[in-house]
Every structure is written in C-alpha cells, then in structure tokens.
Amino acid sequence: MKNLILGGMALFVLCGPVQAAELKAGVARVSVTPAEPMWLSGYAARTHKSEGAPLCDLWAKALVLEDARGGRVAIVTLDLIGLPREVSDEVAGRVEKQFGLKRSQLVLNASHTHSGPAVWPGIRVMFDFNAEDLRQATAYSRKLTDQLVGVVGAAIADLAPASLSVGHGKAGFAINRREPTKQGVRIGQNPKGPVDHDVPVVRIAAPDGKLRAVLFGYACHNTTLGGDVYQVNGDYAGFAQIELEKALPGATAMFMELCGADQNPSPRSKVEHAAQYGKDLSAEVRRVLSGELRPVHAPVRTAYELVRLDFAPHDRARFEADAKNTNPYIRRRAEWMLKAYDAGRPVRQLEYPVQAVRLGNDLTLVALGGEVVVDYALRLKRELPNENLIVAGFTNDVPCYIPSRRVLGEGGYEPVESMIYYGQPGPFAESVEEKVIEACRALIERTAAKSGP
DSSP, X not given: OTTEEEEOOOOEEEEOSSOEEEEEEEEEEEEXXXXXXXXXXXXXXXXXXXXXXXXXXXXXXXXXXXXXXXXXXXXXXXXXXXXXXXHHHHHHHHHHHHHOOOGGGEEEEEOOOTTEEOOTTTTGGGOOOOHHHHHHHHHHHHHHHHHHHHHHHHHXXXXXXXXXXXXXXXXXXXXXXXXXXXXXXXXXXXXXXXXXXXXXXXXXXXXXXXXXXXXXXXXXXSOSSOTTOOSOXXXXXXXXXXXXXXXXXXXXXXXXXXXXXXXXXXXXXXXXXXXXXXXXXXHHHHHHHTSOOEEEOSOEEEEEEEEEEEBOOOOHHHHHHHTTOSSHHHHHHHHHHHHHHHTTOOOOEEEEEEEXXXXXXXXXXXXXXXEEOTHHHHHHHHHOTTSOEEEEOSBSOOOSEEOOHHHXXXXXXXXXXXXXXXXXXXXXXXXXXXXXXXXXXXXXXXXXXXXXX
C-alpha cells in the first residue's frame, strides 16, 4: 500500500536480578494529507479552504510495544489539530475488536497543528459548513478512522525484538503567551510566565543497535504560522520530523504534543520560523540520542479513566440572551446549549480522559485530553520527582482547554473565551485542577502495581 509504510523494530532485553524480560516494538505510518482543498482548523479568521501544494505532508504514525507476558500499548501520533471523542472512541472500539487492545492500551496524540484539516465534529462552533462542506469533512473523518485502525494493525504486524532508552533535552523557542495587561490577560508574550522547555526523547533500536524509531515531544502550540496561511503543513512539529528522518535514514520520527496550551513559538508568523524551529528541535533530539540514555525496561502497564469535570454554574437565560448576539460563534454555542436544555440535559460536566503508560520503573507517560496548560506538567514533575515523566496533552479527545486553577482565576482566552469555539457552556469550576491531578496520581500509582494492563 503506497501510503502505508512499515518501519522495522528491535530487541530489548531487561537484565533483571532473576530473569531477562524482553520488549518488542512495531512501527507503521500512513499519510493523512487531504487529497483535496479542505477547511483548515485552528483559526476562526480563515475565510476559505486550503490552497496550493502542502508545505509538508501530514502523517499518522504508530508505535506498538509488547512485553514478554503480552502487555501492550499502541502510541499513535497525528499531524492534526486534534481528535474529537466521536472519532477516538470509534477507533478504540474497532482496535479492541480487531486486535484485542483495551482502551487503556491505545494512546492517540495530536500535534495540534493549525494548518491541518478540520476533523469533524471537533471545534464545530468555529465552522458554518454548507451541505458540501459537511459531506467533505465527514468523509475525511471516516477515512481517518479507517486509517488509524489500519496503522495500529500494521504496527502490530511489524512487532520484532527491540531495545528502548530515554533521555531529555531542552528547546527554548516556546514562550508563555498569557500576557497580563491593565485590561486583563491577552494572548501575547509573557517572559515571566511558566514554561516547560523539556524535550523528552525515546529511542527504539534493533538488536544490532540500528535506530528504527524515535519518539519525542515538546510543550508548545503548533501555531508558528497564522490564519493567513492556507497551505497544509504540520508547523514546527512537521518540519522537525522531516529533518530527523533526513538525518536518520530508516528511522521513523514521531512527535507528541505535551502540555503547551498556553505556550506559543516566538517569534512566529513566517514559514522560515517554523522550518527553523523544526531544525532546532531536530538538532536537540539528535544531540540527546548521541549522549548517554537511560535503558527502558518491561513490563508495559497501562491505565485509563474518564473523570467528570464540573463547569461553573449557568442557566438557560444566559444562552437565550446569547442566541440574539451578533457574534456568530456566541450564537452557535448558545444554540447547542439551548438544545441540551430543551432535552432536559444541560451540560454541567465534561467526561475527561486521563491515561498512564508505565514502562518498567524507567518511564511513565501521562496522557491528558484537551488543550492542557503547562502548570499540570510542572506540578506533576515537581510533586513526583522520582518518576521519569512525560506529560502530554491533546490526547484521546480535545474537547476544550484545560486550565489550571491559576489560569482559571486570571481569566482570558484559554479558560473563558475559547470555550465559545469549543461549544462548551463556559469556564470550569475551581475544582478542575485538583480533579485532574488526583486522577493522574491514581493512575500512576495503579500502573506501578504488579498487575496486568
């Protein structure tokens, strides 16, 4: 199949005090570049569909890991804005039926490029689709669902002995974008705001040491290019993967978006900027690969939970007023909320996915849904210093921003205004951070137990 390219895998032997335990890995990829002009997602200011040749192709890439007792995890990275739960749940159900992977064993992480196609019905309030637009967007999502199931199956078919190791680097082009002003917090630049410049790097090699794949991440919005760009591309993350695969022939480069919801590249707006950040990130990944890495051992343990996050109180009268607003986005959001009220099910909570993947005692991936601000990763790393953590956002579902209590209190785009475009009723209750952190800690503890996936 032209678009489906298998990557090789590799052997890993865990030298334990009693017996050796091995890991297997499989890699596959499939192009998810749209075949025709489509509405791009991420910026409400765009006025027409994509145009011109893609600056770079978009990919879905799968890494499947398996231990000697049959514990498995499939990590899928996507050069897309994000998956709505309608898509991720269907993919997960079909993957379980066809390949036996439980929901906890499937990780679906999106780079959140703002130069990729809309994945319907994600961020639906942003679009006023006509019948043809809706047909096209729905068809793309259906094809994408098939492709994601297929790429997981291809990676499983590619399983072979593998060795894994992990290291960390740094990249400095992300800056906190929540700029305080006399009028409140706006999107700009805040050099004093929190950042997480960590670049985690996971190396997957064959028994002979040949590099077969590299999984890396960074906490920064893929918004180097603005809404005036109509050519499909993966922004800095896409360029970084291209640079790595050029420099490391035969290896598959996979990017994970971490907790970068309140982080932007700086400076931004030019293709040259995105290309340069891709080169910078690629160079740092290669520097880490050339240094001393920590071996990653079996077993593979996974856990997944849907946590109910409360929204701040709201009433029908508010949305009845909003339904008369001249702003089309406020009006569309109000229509959705009034339908829920009419059905007797006003939106009071969000079912929110939290996931943990532990590889031995050497590496733990915490994967969170939504656009997660950097505070979550910083807090987990601070409170769990003995865990080698990778904390990702934009995983399994991207229903809205997930603010910390600090960000919620400050107000501004991420906790308040963005909820209009996502079709959510409004800001979260103050309990949001503690509920998410509590769930993360519980799943990390659960995967540390000597039990099955």
